[in-house]
Amino acid sequence: MKQLSALQQHARRSNSFRNASSPLDATVDGSIKSPATIFWLVIHGLCCLISLVLGYRFSRLVFFLLFSTASSPSTSTIYSAFHRTLPLSGSISPPEGNISIGGGGSRVVVGRHGILIRPWPHPDPAEIMKAHKIIERVQVEQRSQFGAISPKTVIAITPTYVRTFQALHLTGVMHSLMSLPNIIWIVVEAGGITNETASLISKSGLKTIHIGFDRKMPLLWEDRHKLEAKMRLHALRIVQEKRLDGIVMFADDSNMHTLELFDEIQRVKWVGAVSVGILSHSGVSKQGELVMKQRDKEEKNSLVPVQGPACNSSKNLVGWHTFDRQPFVGRSARYIGDRGVVVPRKLEWAVFILNSRLLWEDANKPGWVKELKEVGKDVETPLSLLMDDSVVEPLGDCGKKVMMWWLRVEARADSKFPSRWIIDPPLDITVEAKRTPWPDSPPELPSYSERQASKTPSRRKRTSQAAKVLDEEHVSIRRSGDG
Numbered sequence: 001m002k003q004l005s006a007l008q009q010h011a012r013r014s015n016s017f018r019n020a021s022s023p024l025d026a027t028v029d030g031s032i033k034s035p036a037t038i039f040w041l042v043i044h045g046l047c048c049l050i051s052l053v054l055g056y057r058f059s060r061l062v063f064f065l066l067f068s069t070a071s072s073p074s075t076s077t078i079y080s081a082f083h084r085t086l087p088l089s090g091s092i093s094p095p096e097g098n099i100s101i102g103g104g105g106s107r108v109v110v111g112r113h114g115i116l117i118r119p120w121p122h123p124d125p126a127e128i129m130k131a132h133k134i135i136e137r138v139q140v141e142q143r144s145q146f147g148a149i150s151p152k153t154v155i156a157i158t159p160t161y162v163r164t165f166q167a168l169h170l171t172g173v174m175h176s177l178m179s180l181p182n183i184i185w186i187v188v189e190a191g192g193i194t195n196e197t198a199s200l201i202s203k204s205g206l207k208t209i210h211i212g213f214d215r216k217m218p219l220l221w222e223d224r225h226k227l228e229a230k231m232r233l234h235a236l237r238i239v240q241e242k243r244l245d246g247i248v249m250f251a252d253d254s255n256m257h258t259l260e261l262f263d264e265i266q267r268v269k270w271v272g273a274v275s276v277g278i279l280s281h282s283g284v285s286k287q288g289e290l291v292m293k294q295r296d297k298e299e300k301n302s303l304v305p306v307q308g309p310a311c312n313s314s315k316n317l318v319g320w321h322t323f324d325r326q327p328f329v330g331r332s333a334r335y336i337g338d339r340g341v342v343v344p345r346k347l348e349w350a351v352f353i354l355n356s357r358l359l360w361e362d363a364n365k366p367g368w369v370k371e372l373k374e375v376g377k378d379v380e381t382p383l384s385l386l387m388d389d390s391v392v393e394p395l396g397d398c399g400k401k402v403m404m405w406w407l408r409v410e411a412r413a414d415s416k417f418p419s420r421w422i423i424d425p426p427l428d429i430t431v432e433a434k435r436t437p438w439p440d441s442p443p444e445l446p447s448y449s450e451r452q453a454s455k456t457p458s459r460r461k462r463t464s465q466a467a468k469v470l471d472e473e474h475v476s477i478r479r480s481g482d483g
Helices: 002-033 035-054 058-066 075-085 125-146 166-177 195-202 221-242 259-267 286-298 448-482
Strands: 106-110 113-117 154-160 183-190 207-213 247-250 271-273 275-278 306-311 317-321 352-355 402-406
Touching (some): 154 166, 166 195, 183 195, 183 221, 195 207, 207 221
Parallel strands (some): 154 183, 183 207
Antiparallel strands (some): 271 352, 275 306
């Protein structure tokens, strides 16, 4: 009984508590169900989501837009409102360029930043010229800080002749030399001066000396190497006669040079040497593939052969890295256009850098230098000008850096190409275009060959009709005679 009475009292207390709390629950449910409360809750949740996306308090911006004096907010006021509501570590004022300017482009504000929309498709030429001037100024400052203080004039000697790939090779060397502030380009042309070579080197705007050589370039590679050596020696005599002052380098038209090379050769006092990578190539023949496989087996340590100075641990010149031609005996290319491997000389002229005062007569120069008149006509390398090879100064971290590549890529000697690479008359259409950018263009007039082809059938047709008429008349005359 006592337990039953205790349970009844507990139930009464719980009922009384429920009756007391029921008005509160009713008021809470009523307030939640009211439309105004639901509307503000939705607005608050929407502002929270937008604030999460934009990254700052969106309610401040809404408050600013609602109670602003301006009737229609412009791009500049919105941009300033963004910066006011966004707490930044440093006070950065919006640039004046963020304001919309008519004619020169427009700006669109997306998030925190303004985006400049340029007029399509051409940018502002004034800005392009300003950017080029800034880049040029940076290059001048870099050259003044890290380059030579007073750079000497570079005298580049290039033997060449008119052929299919001359424009390709000579253009590459020309653009490399155009990056130098002081340059004299001596171009020696085999077979005499031609308009093709003159028009090509005149586009560079460099100080050039174009001289002709009375002999034509032979077809055999061995004879070509010998003639090119004579052409370089002829250019050295021009340097001696005109007493050109500077650094002499041998820039063959098919070689490739790094810009670092031109800064490195400024360190030469009398005679220097750089490392040259040999990029020998072959055709598609099986014989050339066997040569390349044999060469890969023999040159395990060096995939690309290198010519240049060899130094010891003290960075002193002790010898030379030369090109071994023994593996290519009987397998190398004999003439221009041959499918064999084109191999260089044992030591190329491009390895050596000379001070032009070594060539002057009656000049203050070392005693270990020979005069040009004492050297014969058949000179393989500039080492023939020296009495002692140990005086050569190794460049490029004592020959460890390859700053030039030797490559000989030529077309067949009988290959045809347009003069100065100007296609006149234009080429015939091989594949007609399905769409053209000018759909309303007038019809093209038929060419001379088409007009001749159109006239030929009509003449044949007239001839056949005339022959047919004559046959009919002849038949009618015979019938009348029989009658």
